[in-house]
Amino acid sequence: MNGAESLVRTMVNGGVDVCFTNPGTSEMHFVAALDKVDGMNCFLCLFEGVASGAADGYARMTGTPASTLLHLGPGLGNAVANLHNAKKANSPMVNIVGEHATYHVEYDAPLTADIEGIARPVSHWVKTSPSAKTVAADGAAAITAAMMPPGQISTLILPANTTWDESDGPAETEAAPGRAKVDEHAIENAASVLRSGEPTLLMLTGQSLYQHGLDLAGRVAATTGAKLMAQGSNQRLQRGAGIVPLNRVPYPVDQALDVLSPYQNIILIGAKPPIAFFAYPNKPSELQREGCKIHRLAELEEDQIDALERLADAVGAKAGSAEPQAAFKPDMPSGALDPETIAAVLGNLLPEGAIISDESVTTGRGFYPLTAGAPPHDWMNNMGGSIGLGMPLATGAAVACPDRKVICLEGDGSGMYTLQSLWTQARYNLDVTTLVFANRAYRILQGELTNVGAENPGRKALDMLDLSRPDLDWVKMANGMGVEASKVTDCEGLQRALAAGLASTGPYLIEVVL
């Protein structure tokens, strides 16, 4: 068998059996191998940023890597922004990037580029495989690297002749080491802080935001009087009725300073110390109050669940003592759409097991309170801050969980970055309902102009933040990619459209005009 087939067999055997792809000439043997090897499921994306974002969504919902198949340096380049987001989310991923045949690189043909150079800023592991004999073993190493806790981006570069030359067959993938347990000192330190009676916050992300981790953290909080908060954005957070609830650190610096101001101690569980998303003149980068002590219970790559269990024992927090969220539905709103009424419609209609891909930016900042009592669901955020992740992430989550409803909450500015996602959703009939919040502006930037001290903006500046003239028509664009869609301008319309979207088993888009 040739190198390509040895790699595809290695990947399937190693548990990487989904590939989001946009191939070119240098990847044709990989593509041809798909019909020789059972079990690799390929999803064509019409832009590589869709592929990398979808692989991120798949990884978040399964805990295992999907692969991408990308065409040389520029194909990888198109994937960079969502690889950046996936790297910040520590989502495991295996990128396969085609390259010219080893002997052809010296000719500097049009597509020749420094692929490793493009890969390194957005990868934890990068390798160019030197021959068809090494491709399988390098593929196995890429999978192992991707599965290193808490999850890594692996990029394997394949010169074309390594795919068509004869190989030695597939390789075995070694399991990655498990998560390390935190040492006893970290447990004792956190317990002693919690026993001190000083106002203390447990700040969580990663594993600790799944239901069991939240229950453990909730027990500790209920027993010690500590409070819980999640990072500003998180890879995946489980919430809803029956699950211990918590809020996130707000994005606006002043609000974040305010909510963190009571705490003399912050205990980090997977999380990083709270910092501002951007620097602003005369505002701090660090968000904890002056004198607040930062403690680390568990790093993101460590076993947070074990650490929380040991901490719960240390402070005498018993099973059943946590306070889960009660089920509730907000009153169904009518009339004008605004962030609060949209949240109320969502809170009414979110189905059990829903997966939320949230890139709603300004519109969605206040969605948490009114959706808190909905049936249990998962909530995913953009952790790298590069807009254009929401629709790809939803696409990958729908591939990962075909039995669940995926709801994508998308800004209009952000959505335009990777709208090609809709075609992939249509081709594979993925069950994604997308709400595009059409405020026809980069609304967040209108606030940021003031925040950075650029006062009294003129017409030319404001024009750069405005998405009107012409207004985007999301219904037409979605229809153009084969996705059914409707436009709503009030709560009644949103309620009807969201119900219709959730009732269908394929993709549906709702333009929510604000």
Next chain:
Amino acid sequence: MNGAESLVRTMVNGGVDVCFTNPGTSEMHFVAALDKVDGMNCFLCLFEGVASGAADGYARMTGTPASTLLHLGPGLGNAVANLHNAKKANSPMVNIVGEHATYHVEYDAPLTADIEGIARPVSHWVKTSPSAKTVAADGAAAITAAMMPPGQISTLILPANTTWDESDGPAETEAAPGRAKVDEHAIENAASVLRSGEPTLLMLTGQSLYQHGLDLAGRVAATTGAKLMAQGSNQRLQRGAGIVPLNRVPYPVDQALDVLSPYQNIILIGAKPPIAFFAYPNKPSELQREGCKIHRLAELEEDQIDALERLADAVGAKAGSAEPQAAFKPDMPSGALDPETIAAVLGNLLPEGAIISDESVTTGRGFYPLTAGAPPHDWMNNMGGSIGLGMPLATGAAVACPDRKVICLEGDGSGMYTLQSLWTQARYNLDVTTLVFANRAYRILQGELTNVGAENPGRKALDMLDLSRPDLDWVKMANGMGVEASKVTDCEGLQRALAAGLASTGPYLIEVVL
């Protein structure tokens, strides 16, 4: 004035007065400076790949750099593919990339990335400005670097505090050195090859493909019996009635080997030796016949016009001896659309001064013969091979040349990469008529599967090369971005739609169903 204003003033004074932009928080002071400084013309793009491709198109038509304004590492990442294309085209460009404030980088906020690392593979010149006092001088240096012959990509990274802190005012931009003259030995060598009577090809790109260069090369050819050919793809080629005509090296390796097989000598004028776009098993990378000698008259960065003038003198080629293209119009075709009938419609309707942005891939390979006798026009190709350049390039060319008709010849697969270009064309009422050739496939790859020796592809492989299920509806997508559009299925329809598009003064899209 703050650093941002000092930079914008430096850029306008230095001749860089067009900016294709998608800004974010870290670029807000640059945006605010637009209203304080006269003369900077900004064009909002809804995806950064549109911005970098548009800057390329602007540079190709003016010979001077446009700027882009990009949001940190991921915003630059989205621009990478078309920066790669622009770098391969040696189009001058000045990228301004925002970065976190210098003191904020250490906190590894979500958008923190190795911006220089992302920039280097697609830039000739990269610098992070350390303070508001240096921003203006660094901006001036970026412009000078961009203007170094034959044209370079400059990337200047601006930490946010360098834009809001107080500056020392604008800086003067030094002129870049002019093109070096080739030494006499190169002229003598080329002349002696031409005098030998051996079959000789002049292979051209760059400056030598503008009308005057073609006339000089045409004189040499007419006097010596040498033939002319352009590189496979070129930054900008002038052609049409009254201009010395030439063909390009074909993309398919076997065809290229065939057309180059007569020549015992190839004299390069700006061009690189002819090489295959990709390597294929059992096909050569080098396309000249065995034993063919490669000679260099002028490098791309050298003064090709001076070299051709001296060569013409050396071989006694007189003014007026070149054989320009005669004007002709092909018969207007009717009935079914295919590459030849489309070319005939184009050959009939191309207006004088048209600018062609050609990313028509397989459909357009045969467009040259039937458009050769049209009124004088410019033809631009993708030189980096990364698809998704055609529509951005057309956008930038239309900004550069508002009095000329821009015609974008676009594949459907390629067009999907950067379809957001259409919105920018609509907002600024740019005079671009786009023909999308809807063959509903990555047609080129269907051939490449066979070319690389992947025989008898199965269903899964073919599915990855197929753009149907669902078919893309380009009329709806264009309308959704505010661009008028129509769908044509025969020559009569194409003739009507192209005439309508050329008669309008704004953007127009034609879906050409094949």
